[in-house]
Amino acid sequence: MLPPPPFFLRKSLLSEWAIRYARRAVNEKKFPFSAVVAGAGISGATVAARLAAAGLRVLVLEAKAHAGGNCYDCRDAGTGILVHKYGTHIFHTDDKRAWDFLSRFTAWHPYFHKVLAQIDGALVPVPFNLNSVRRVFPPVLAARIEEKLLERFGFGARATILELRGSADADLRLLGDYVYEKVFLHYTLKQWGKTPEEIDPAVTARVPIFASRDDGYFRDRYQAIPREGYTALIGNMLAHPNIELRLNTPWEAARACVPAGTPIFFTGAIDEFFGFKFGELPYRSVSFEFVEYAREYFQPVACVNYPCHFDFTRIGEYKHFLGEKSPKTVVSFEYPAAFERGKNERCYPIANAETAALYARYADEARRAFPQTRFLGRLGDYKYYDMDKAVLRALDAAEEFLRAF
Numbered sequence: 001m002l003p004p005p006p007f008f009l010r011k012s013l014l015s016e017w018a019i020r021y022a023r024r025a026v027n028e029k030k031f032p033f034s035a036v037v038a039g040a041g042i043s044g045a046t047v048a049a050r051l052a053a054a055g056l057r058v059l060v061l062e063a064k065a066h067a068g069g070n071c072y073d074c075r076d077a078g079t080g081i082l083v084h085k086y087g088t089h090i091f092h093t094d095d096k097r098a099w100d101f102l103s104r105f106t107a108w109h110p111y112f113h114k115v116l117a118q119i120d121g122a123l124v125p126v127p128f129n130l131n132s133v134r135r136v137f138p139p140v141l142a143a144r145i146e147e148k149l150l151e152r153f154g155f156g157a158r159a160t161i162l163e164l165r166g167s168a169d170a171d172l173r174l175l176g177d178y179v180y181e182k183v184f185l186h187y188t189l190k191q192w193g194k195t196p197e198e199i200d201p202a203v204t205a206r207v208p209i210f211a212s213r214d215d216g217y218f219r220d221r222y223q224a225i226p227r228e229g230y231t232a233l234i235g236n237m238l239a240h241p242n243i244e245l246r247l248n249t250p251w252e253a254a255r256a257c258v259p260a261g262t263p264i265f266f267t268g269a270i271d272e273f274f275g276f277k278f279g280e281l282p283y284r285s286v287s288f289e290f291v292e293y294a295r296e297y298f299q300p301v302a303c304v305n306y307p308c309h310f311d312f313t314r315i316g317e318y319k320h321f322l323g324e325k326s327p328k329t330v331v332s333f334e335y336p337a338a339f340e341r342g343k344n345e346r347c348y349p350i351a352n353a354e355t356a357a358l359y360a361r362y363a364d365e366a367r368r369a370f371p372q373t374r375f376l377g378r379l380g381d382y383k384y385y386d387m388d389k390a391v392l393r394a395l396d397a398a399e400e401f402l403r404a405f
Contacts, residue, residue: 031258031259031262032057033057033058033059033244033262034051034056034057034058034263034405035051035056035058035059035262035263035264035265035401036058036059036060036061036258036262036263036264036265037058037059037060037061037264037265037267038061038251038254038264038265038266038267038268039060039061039062039063039069039266039267039268039377039379040060040061040062040064040067040068040069040234040238040245040247041067041068041069041070041071041234041267041377042068042069042071042230042234042387042390042391042394043069043267043376043377043378043380043385043390043391043393043394044060044062044069044265044267044377044394045060045067045234045237045238046101046237046390046391046394046395046398047265047376047394047397047398048060048237048238048240048243048265049105049237049238049240049243050394050395050398050399050402051242051398051401051402052240052241052242052243053240054402055242056242056405057242057243057244058242058243058244059244059246060238060243060244060245060246061246061249061250061251061254062245062246062247062248062249063248063249063250063251063268064247064248065247065248066231066247067231067234067235067238067245067247068230068231068234068235069234069267070086070087070089070345070347071084071086071089071230071231071233071234071387072084072085072086072230072231073085073089073229073230073231074229074231076290076292076318076330078292078328078330079292079319079326079328079329079330080324080326081318081319081324081326081328081329081330082229082318082321082322082324083290083318083330083332084230084316084318084332085288086286086288086345086347087286087288087316087332087334087347088302088303088316088318088321088332089230089387090111090113090217090218090223090225090321091222091223091224091225091226091387091388092113092218092220092222092223092224092386092388093220093221093222093386093387093388094220094221094222095388095392096221096222097392097395098388098391098392098395099222099388101391101395102226102233102391105233105236105237106226106227106228106232106233106236107226107227107228108224108225108226108227109224109225109226109227109321109322109323110223110224111223111224111225111321111322112216112218112223113216113217113218113223113302113303114215114216114217114301114302115217115301115302115303115304115305116299116300116301116303116304116305117183117304117305117306117307118304118305118306118307118308118309119135119136119182119183119307119308120136120182122135122136123135123300123304124136125215126183126217126305127207127208127209127210127217128175128179128183128208128209128210129209129210129211129212129213129214129215130146130149130210130211130212130213131213131215133145133146133149133175134146136178136182141171144171145171145172145174145175148169148171148172149172149175149209149211150211152167152169152172153211154211155211155212156210156211156212156214157210157211157212158208158209158210158211159208159209159210159211160207160208160209161176161179161180161184161207161209162176162207163176164176164179164209165177165180175209176209179207179209180207182307182308183207183307184196184207184307185307186307186308187305187307187308187313190307190311190313190336191284191313191336191348192284192336192348192350193284193336193338194350198352199350199351199352200351200352225321225322227322251266251268251273261372262372263372263373263374263401264370264372264373264374265373265374265376265394265397265398265401266373266374266375266376266380267375267376267377267379267380268377268379268380269281269346269379269380270359270362270363270366270375270379270380270381270382271358271362273366273373273375274362274365274366277365278358278361278362278365279358280341281349281355281358281359281362281382282338282339282350282355283339283346283347283348283349283350284336284337284338284339284347284348284350285336285337285338285339285340285344285345285346285347285348286334286335286336286337286344286345286347286348287334287335287337287344288332288333288334288335289312289332289333289335290330290331290332291330291331291332291333292328292329292330293328293329293330293331294327294328295327295328295329296326296327296328296329297317297319297329298315298317298329298331299315299317299331301317301320302316302317302318302320302321303315303316303317311335312333312334312335313334313335313336314334315331315332315333315334316331316332316334317329317330317331318330318331318332346378346379348384349378349379349382349383349384351384355382359382363375374397374401376390376393376394376397377390377393377394378390381393
């Protein structure tokens with residue numbers, strides 16, 4: 001066995017004695033696991049659950065004191081409301097495979113997300129739609145824009161900022177420019193610390209405007225919150241007799257104890273795995289200010305964005321997610337910031353040509369030097385995955401491994 005919990009679980013770094021002990025155990029072929037998963041977020045938990053179900057023993061290492069990664073939620077001490085400690089998370093997908101897999105580990109609370117943005121003194125539905133147009137433009141102009149949207153795209157269709165700003169029609173160009181300025185530009189500057197032109201141009205191109213009155217933020221078939229929360233969902237995924245979870249155990253503290261050639265699924269930062277040898281991949285981070293209010297609700301929906309005002313980007317109110325009842329409420333103010341190692345969390349990979357080239361160098365090095373290690377998740381793949389895409393990526397990695405095992 002690996003060194004027992006008293007010194008392996010509870011210390012961020014292994015002592016020299018512990019490392020020698022672990023290496024001796026490895027040399028004596030006592031390592032009892034078929035694979036190691038670094039990270040107990042949704043990606044790591046998905047891999048571990050799939051491998052364990054196939055009969056393999058899996059060791060899961062997690063640097064934090066809790067499983068769940070950035071999906072972690074817990075009860076607020078003052079109100080009892082279930083809060084998401086790393087920002088609001090809504091599960092949504094059109095993929096039945098992802099839905100069915102997670103449904104093995106949780107019951108669901110149906111939840112259809114709506115987002116409002118504070119624009120020109122009004123709370124406006126986003127993505128922009130026909131209701132939004134009516135909220136921000138004078139009635140005659142709004143009616144004219146609506147008529148042209150329906151004539152050009154058809155009711156229920158999706159247009160983009162790029163299409164509208166390139167239109168020959170002055171009213172549609174006005175709408176495109178308005179949404180770009182009021183909804184997208186300043187929010188992007190706060191969220192990413194860059195202009196839209198400095199990040200992937202495809203991001204701008206995809207910003208939607210809907211010719212409909214559906215205020216829903218997502219259009220996916222499945223939209224829900226785990227009934228007992230994300231921490232309970234991931235806890236159920238890891239609660240298999242073939243899985244051993246070790247918290248407070250960073251990969252760097254444990255890697256000396258893992259035998260060479262052991263299959264590893266690494267969900268941490270790929271540049272950190274290699275000691276930043278080619279340079280550091282940039283991320284945006286977010287800090288959260290949680291505030292309790294002695295009122296039933298603070299805002300009409302779970303998320304209100306502030307694209308043009310204040311230093312925070314949005315306010316999340318958590319009791320909306322599960323329909324929880326309380327005379328008080330708790331909200332979080334989200335303040336984006338540059339990621340700084342040792343000071344805050346990596347949250348969002350920054351997508352542009354320069355970072356893609358840097359990531360490619362690390363991916364090539366991984367294939368060459370560590371063929372038994374699979375990198376995945378937002379940090380391992382350096383991709384801005386939604387939860388369902390992270391689950392599907394992890395399932396594919398696990399299935400590929402099982403086919404070759």
